[in-house]
Amino acid sequence: MRAAVFHSPGQPLTIEDRQTPAARPGDIVLKVAYCGICGSDLHATEPSPTSLETGTVLGHEYAGVVTESASNDFRPGDRVIGLPLQECDDCRPSGQGCEDRLGIHCPRNKIIGLGASVPGGYAEYLRMPAHHALKVPDGLDLKLAALTEPLAVGLHAVRAAGNLLGRSVLVIGAGPIGLAVSLFARLNGAKDVAVSEIAPARRAKATAMGARTIDPASEKPGAADVIFECVGVPGVLRQCMDLAPLRATIVVVGVCRGEDTIFPRVAIRKELSLRFVLGYERAEFADVLDLLAAERIDPNPLITGTIGLDDVPEMFERLRKPSDHAKVLIDPAR
Numbered sequence: 001m002r003a004a005v006f007h008s009p010g011q012p013l014t015i016e017d018r019q020t021p022a023a024r025p026g027d028i029v030l031k032v033a034y035c036g037i038c039g040s041d042l043h044a045t046e047p048s049p050t051s052l053e054t055g056t057v058l059g060h061e062y063a064g065v066v067t068e069s070a071s072n073d074f075r076p077g078d079r080v081i082g083l084p085l086q087e088c089d090d091c092r093p094s095g096q097g098c099e100d101r102l103g104i105h106c107p108r109n110k111i112i113g114l115g116a117s118v119p120g121g122y123a124e125y126l127r128m129p130a131h132h133a134l135k136v137p138d139g140l141d142l143k144l145a146a147l148t149e150p151l152a153v154g155l156h157a158v159r160a161a162g163n164l165l166g167r168s169v170l171v172i173g174a175g176p177i178g179l180a181v182s183l184f185a186r187l188n189g190a191k192d193v194a195v196s197e198i199a200p201a202r203r204a205k206a207t208a209m210g211a212r213t214i215d216p217a218s219e220k221p222g223a224a225d226v227i228f229e230c231v232g233v234p235g236v237l238r239q240c241m242d243l244a245p246l247r248a249t250i251v252v253v254g255v256c257r258g259e260d261t262i263f264p265r266v267a268i269r270k271e272l273s274l275r276f277v278l279g280y281e282r283a284e285f286a287d288v289l290d291l292l293a294a295e296r297i298d299p300n301p302l303i304t305g306t307i308g309l310d311d312v313p314e315m316f317e318r319l320r321k322p323s324d325h326a327k328v329l330i331d332p333a334r
Contacts, residue, residue, distance in 0.1 A: 003123035035121030036061035059121030071130030154180025308334030
């Protein structure tokens with residue numbers, strides 16, 4: 001099979017022939033229909049003390065069709081998406097997931113697409129544990145199903161904020177996760193959802209998804225009961241604390257990869273609640289699929305491009321710089 005492979009920071013991905021995976025007991029193999037390029041993929045391939053392993057096939061936002069199954073729950077032809085999790089060697093033989101029920105939080109868990117031993121969806125085929133797979137409802141386009149992973153991140157963040165009914169919400173950043181957060185904040189009853197984003201094209205996407213938008217270069221965001229930090233750049237959390245009114249809640253969704261500085265006295269004086277979130281749970285994947293199938297959410301504005309494998313190295317490097325793109329999908333069959 002063909003795959004886009006990472007070898008070292010500073011070098012573009014390369015398109016290579018790889019061994020097509022075979023299903024081990026409890027696994028399924030799927031032909032990848034679509035796989036999203038995630039900001040986490042870009043960050044993971046940057047120079048750092050914990051650089052990604054050479055030979056890694058990236059891609060953890062995928063949807064596809066089962067071609068081989070070593071599980072009684074799936075058969076060839078099933079359309080699936082999956083949580084991109086692979087338990088450690090102690091837990092994997094059980095076929096039931098993490099024995100400590102930690103899921104994505106277990107330090108011994110491997111994320112599919114973020115390690116050489118767990119190849120991801122930047123390829124024609126992918127192997128994953130069957131117990132992490134979910135069947136895609138009939139009639140739901142696999143292109144939309146492939147957005148389940150980033151949408152579930154947004155849903156998880158919104159649920160962590162508690163009851164939003166009648167509350168005002170401010171989302172900092174209109175990347176894919178910020179857009180997902182704004183979508184679910186509205187769905188969960190927020191009376192006003194404002195998205196602060198410096199890029200005009202991304203503000204337009206937020207508007208298309210039903211949010212009120214703010215250009216921070218010319219307008220200061222007003223007070224909001226709940227603020228979602230979806231940027232992950234040093235200094236933004238401090239700005240959120242400064243903006244927050246008395247007893248507001250700040251949910252940190254963006255992943256800041258460097259040290260940051262805050263002024264705790266600001267949060268103390270305002271009695272702010274600060275909540276950090278990571279990932280999602282299986283139930284949130286299932287909920288997103290149900291909402292997509294029922295057309296209760298429309299994430300189409302998220303998709304800003306679909307490319308084949310041969311175009312991945314160039315696009316991957318382009319996405320390292322600020323652009324108008326939100327979610328670019330890879331279609332290995334193109």
